[in-house]
Amino acid sequence: MTRYASILETVGRTPLVRLARLAPPDVNVHVKVEAFNPMGSVKDRMALAVIEAAERSGALRPGQTVIEATSGNTGIGLAMVCARRGYPLVVTMAESFSLERRRLLRFLGARVVLTPASEKGSGMLAKAIELAEAHGYFLCRQFENEANAEVHSRTTAREILDDFQGEPIHAWVTGFGTGGTLKGVSRVLKAADPRIRIVVAEPDNAPLLGSGETQPVGASHPRFRPHLMQGWSPDFISPLTQQTVAAGMVDEIVPVAGEEALRLARELARKEGIFVGISAGATLAAALDVARRAPSGSHVVCMLPDTGERYQSTPLFEGIEDEMNEEELALSRSTPGCRFDVPAPRPAAASVPRVAEPAELERDAEAERRLEECLAQATVVMFSLAWCEFCWAARKLFARLGVDYLSVDLDSPAYQEYDMGVRLRPVLAQRTGAPTIPQIFIGGEPLGGCGELFEAWENGSLGERLAACGVAYDREARIDPRLLLPAWLHPRSATA
Incomplete structure (x- = not known):
């Protein structure tokens, strides 16, 4: 095991894997699995290189905001680098790219500014330039930044050559995207062995390179059409790609159908x-x-740019269901236990302690005092369990409404002392008439659990109770609380 001083030291040195079942039997197809980079894509290399180059040149000042137009992977790599180096990050992205990418970027601390899908990649780039000029941000300019190509000459290309240790390589295959990988790797491979064929793939319905048509300055290429391969080919040929083509580095262009791309990713x-x-x-x-x-x-040798995890809301996962299919249901039914379609076997009475009725519960004066103390601390109080998904759902509704509330987590360390969390449960049950968690109080009076909270929101009584107690909330909010539940808790999951 190697110890690293920073996550940034783990970028690169990705494995080259020989395919065993998909390649022709007499040809060795090796894939460069860039998903092994810390943020899951080849763009981690470029993100680190661009920021380091800007720091060395003084173009990027300490604490300055970084901005870039990206389909997602570059932005995610930049978010990692900026988080470690202490730079705020803004990303512009066309609204058509997958939801997972937006959420990953925001999780890493970046701000995401969406642009209309109709304005394509050139639109998100124009927005990044506009914002950079207006606010004094550092613009990465990945499509023309030589640091993008240089890092691939220094790392990716050398890794490939080192892995073959002098064995001849027939061809290296890649998409072109920003052009950084294409330019940086191709020039090193060609210098090492001019016989290596550089093959560039592009969408068959958007043959920007294959058409041979020139690109108007500052406008979309006339042959661009929307395609399935996110980040693989924007609506323009980047300067880095143009430089590579002009240098005669590209030996072949192969058009690829979107459906074939989906099929082989699954295969x-x-x-x-x-x-x-x-x-x-x-x-x-x-x-x-x-x-x-x-x-x-x-x-x-084939480049595999990224992981499949950020494609779950795209056609790649079409037909991949959340619930069990018929085959899985049949497998579940093949044995008697832990099934959704039949009641769980009732255990022997002696093995399960009986839940006492509220009137039977022993009095615990200390727990009752703690309950009253909690209710006195806030107008809205929720007694909850940190791991409980019904509690999560209730918290989401309060967050959407902007309701300030106190969460008393009975399983937290603070309530483990003297077993207070366990001791509060029967006291709560006695006060509310229900043994379940969460239990929500407004103005000291019990409202009920998650189900009662959702029902009160839908019938308007929650708003009335909050208003009567002087609790501020978003009166204009339009929320279907059922959508706040995890998918497996939806009613349709009960039999599947």
């Missing part, structure tokens, strides 16, 4: 155990096309 997972995104499936499609035409015994 990689199910036949090789390699979990990647749509752009990786697309690049593999081109690599397999090259491999089928390659001499026997050849080595073909």
